[in-house]
Amino acid sequence: MTTPPAVRTSDVWKIFSHDGLAVEAVRGVDLEIARGEFVVLAGPSGSGKTTLLNMLGGLTRPTRGGVWVDGEDLVALPERGLAALRLERVGFVFQAYNLLPVLTALENAEFSLLLRGVPADERRRRVTELFATLGIAGLEDRRPGKLSGGQQQRVAVARAVAGEPALVLADEPTANLDSAASAALIDLMATLNRERGTTFVFATHDATLMQRARRLVRLVDGRVVSDERTG
Amino acid sequence: MKLVLLLRLAARNVARNARRSTLTALAMVIGLALLVFSRALADGGHEDWIRGAVRLGDGHVVLESPAFARSRDLADRLTPGALAAAERALAAPALRPLLVAAAPRLEVAALATAAAAAVPVAAVGVDPAAEARFSTLPGKLTEGRFLAPDDRGAAYVGDRLARRLGLHVGSRFVVSAQGADGQIADQLLRVVGVFRTGLPDADEGLIQVPLATARQWLGTGAAATAVALLLRDSHDVDRAAAALGAALAGRRDVAALSWRAAMPELDSAVKLDDDGDYLMHGILFAIIGLAIVNTMLMSVLNRSREFGILRALGLTRGQTGAIVFGEGLLLTAASGLVGLALGAGATWLLFRHGLDYSALMKGNITMAGAVISPIIVPILGPAQLLQSLAYIAAVGVLAALYPAYRATKLDLVEAMKFDA
Numbered sequence: 001m002t003t004p005p006a007v008r009t010s011d012v013w014k015i016f017s018h019d020g021l022a023v024e025a026v027r028g029v030d031l032e033i034a035r036g037e038f039v040v041l042a043g044p045s046g047s048g049k050t051t052l053l054n055m056l057g058g059l060t061r062p063t064r065g066g067v068w069v070d071g072e073d074l075v076a077l078p079e080r081g082l083a084a085l086r087l088e089r090v091g092f093v094f095q096a097y098n099l100l101p102v103l104t105a106l107e108n109a110e111f112s113l114l115l116r117g118v119p120a121d122e123r124r125r126r127v128t129e130l131f132a133t134l135g136i137a138g139l140e141d142r143r144p145g146k147l148s149g150g151q152q153q154r155v156a157v158a159r160a161v162a163g164e165p166a167l168v169l170a171d172e173p174t175a176n177l178d179s180a181a182s183a184a185l186i187d188l189m190a191t192l193n194r195e196r197g198t199t200f201v202f203a204t205h206d207a208t209l210m211q212r213a214r215r216l217v218r219l220v221d222g223r224v225v226s227d228e229r230t231g
Numbered sequence: 232m233k234l235v236l237l238l239r240l241a242a243r244n245v246a247r248n249a250r251r252s253t254l255t256a257l258a259m260v261i262g263l264a265l266l267v268f269s270r271a272l273a274d275g276g277h278e279d280w281i282r283g284a285v286r287l288g289d290g291h292v293v294l295e296s297p298a299f300a301r302s303r304d305l306a307d308r309l310t311p312g313a314l315a316a317a318e319r320a321l322a323a324p325a326l327r328p329l330l331v332a333a334a335p336r337l338e339v340a341a342l343a344t345a346a347a348a349a350v351p352v353a354a355v356g357v358d359p360a361a362e363a364r365f366s367t368l369p370g371k372l373t374e375g376r377f378l379a380p381d382d383r384g385a386a387y388v389g390d391r392l393a394r395r396l397g398l399h400v401g402s403r404f405v406v407s408a409q410g411a412d413g414q415i416a417d418q419l420l421r422v423v424g425v426f427r428t429g430l431p432d433a434d435e436g437l438i439q440v441p442l443a444t445a446r447q448w449l450g451t452g453a454a455a456t457a458v459a460l461l462l463r464d465s466h467d468v469d470r471a472a473a474a475l476g477a478a479l480a481g482r483r484d485v486a487a488l489s490w491r492a493a494m495p496e497l498d499s500a501v502k503l504d505d506d507g508d509y510l511m512h513g514i515l516f517a518i519i520g521l522a523i524v525n526t527m528l529m530s531v532l533n534r535s536r537e538f539g540i541l542r543a544l545g546l547t548r549g550q551t552g553a554i555v556f557g558e559g560l561l562l563t564a565a566s567g568l569v570g571l572a573l574g575a576g577a578t579w580l581l582f583r584h585g586l587d588y589s590a591l592m593k594g595n596i597t598m599a600g601a602v603i604s605p606i607i608v609p610i611l612g613p614a615q616l617l618q619s620l621a622y623i624a625a626v627g628v629l630a631a632l633y634p635a636y637r638a639t640k641l642d643l644v645e646a647m648k649f650d651a
Contacts, residue, residue, distance in 0.1 A: 059543055060644050080547055087545020098540045098647070102243035114236050115545055159544075 004071030006199040012065030025051040027222035040213035048222035049203035058082040070166035091160030093170035097152040099144040106140035109158040130158040150181030241557030259566035267574025271609035290459035313485040320478035332364040335455040341408035347397035356445020375400035375424035386420035389434035390427040411450040418448035520630040527634035539646030552639035559631020
């Protein structure tokens with residue numbers, strides 16, 4: 001039995017209705033991303049990067065076409081199934097970090113593990129290891145408000161990968177960071193990708209991140225205009 | 232595990248905005264404290280009405296023949312056999328702890344005649360020793376003394392009746408009534424005491440005489456028309472009536488009648504007052520509930536992005552709503568405990584000796600056979616406290632439902648774009 005790709009789309013469309021007008025944000029995208037890839041979706045604002053990323057993560061459903069994550073047909077999944085998929089097979093990193101302010105860094109990072117009922121010692125082992133890898137050891141008990149932007153984004157990365165998902169989707173993860181923090185974060189994600197085989201798909205404008213991609217998919221007006229393997 | 236996590240999130244969200252949570256909780260705390268106090272005051276007032284009325288009347292429960300209850304005719308009195316059955320029923324173990332006193336009475340409609348006038352009255356033969364434990368009438372004395380156990384031919388009369396008949400302590404007058412044999416029987420009585428209850432019916436038309444005198448006068452032998460029972464607690468009426476009903480099962484000549492059946496006007500007055508209270512509480516708690524809904528709804532809308540994140544991380548719509556609902560429950564639980572303690576504590580500390588309305592009450596106020604006391608002692612009971620707690624819990628739960636529902640309905644992607 002062959003292992004399914006981390007993610008696959010087939011003629012996927014997303015059409016929004018805006019003031020009575022149909023806006024085609026994503027137009028017939030076919031994409032296959034294998035496990036362990038480090039892919040960047042690049043393109044100008046409004047090119048459909050984020051919308052495509054949201055569809056890959058089961059945050060929104062395509063208007064038509066198909067999306068499969070780890071072999072699972074997202075279009076056929078009911079709402080609860082999509083929630084379970086997001087919990088178990090997809091990790092997210094957002095531009096605005098989006099940590100839960102009422103939880104500590106450690107609790108944020110182990111959130112999906114808690115929801116999945118992973119035993120406490122296993123949770124702690126995984127998260128402690130990740131915090132060490134990401135250079136945020138010692139910050140476990142701090143709330144997000146007491147962390148710098150770079151530290152918060154590393155906690156967000158720890159949260160995204162702690163559950164060992166098939167796919168990590170990162171939407172402009174470096175947009176709110178200075179260049180040093182940004183470069184460090186990219187290094188860390190590249191390390192996780194290399195050492196753990198975690199699949200990363202980024203939507204970004206960040207040239208540094210694009211340079212580090214091993215595959216660069218360019219979108220314009222909702223269509224894939226180029227798909228290059230760079231690494 | 233999930234539930235613990237959701238509750239932890241709910242608890243931290245409650246603690247996170249301390250001012251908002253405190254203000255929301257404060258509305259519930261004050262509402263509950265007021266509810267506890269007003270229920271305690273209302274129950275105290277009702278207990279006072281009931282106790283006042285039953286001690287001047289036929290008790291919490293009265294044992295009498297069902298026929299007498301309808302006719303008030305001496306011919307329908309309790310026979311010696313029925314009286315003996317009633318006494319056996321009163322000895323039932325289930326009843327004894329509830330009972331304060333049992334007073335046998337022989338009541339007849341009579342005509343009181345003195346030199347000044349002739350007035351229709353209710354003449355009641357009573358056991359003076361039992362009445363002293365049972366009734367408040369001996370304490371309403373304005374002149375002379377109450378009946379003594381060895382009195383014969385003595386009378387204890389209402390002050391208005393005494394005035395109409397021109398009677399004083401030591402005066403003699405005649406009462407006439409149809410005796411057990413159907414013939415009119417006269418009895419010469421001597422006034423030993425005059426009372427004033429404030430109830431026109433009693434003060435203008437009641438004469439108490441020793442039971443032995445009444446039995447001899449009416450030729451009934453060892454009979455009575457009723458046995459009036461005073462209980463320790465008005466709330467035990469149904470239990471006592473049920474115990475007596477069971478003990479007297481199968482008898483047609485004697486039955487247990489609660490004060491509610493014997494004094495339907497008073498029962499209606501208590502129920503009306505309760506209904507008025509419930510309406511006021513309903514309005515108060517509807518306002519509190521709306522305030523909670525508003526606050527929680529604002530909180531949900533302000534945290535749209537967080538709910539979006541939670542959904543993105545794998546929470547279902549239901550679990551997201553459960554966090555908001557949990558916040559409502561935690562606020563309600565905390566407010567309930569504090570409100571209960573505050574309401575009960577303040578009621579006990581400030582009003583345990585009673586709330587004095589004397590300055591507002593000019594003269595006697597009577598209602599449905601009861602004299603309203605100017606001092607109301609609030610009653611705090613576990614059942615009533617639990618009822619108040621249930622009330623606030625219901626309001627808290629209902630008020631949390633809509634914001635929780637709204638949290639489940641947020642669009643994930645739109646919610647994540649939200650900037651508070």
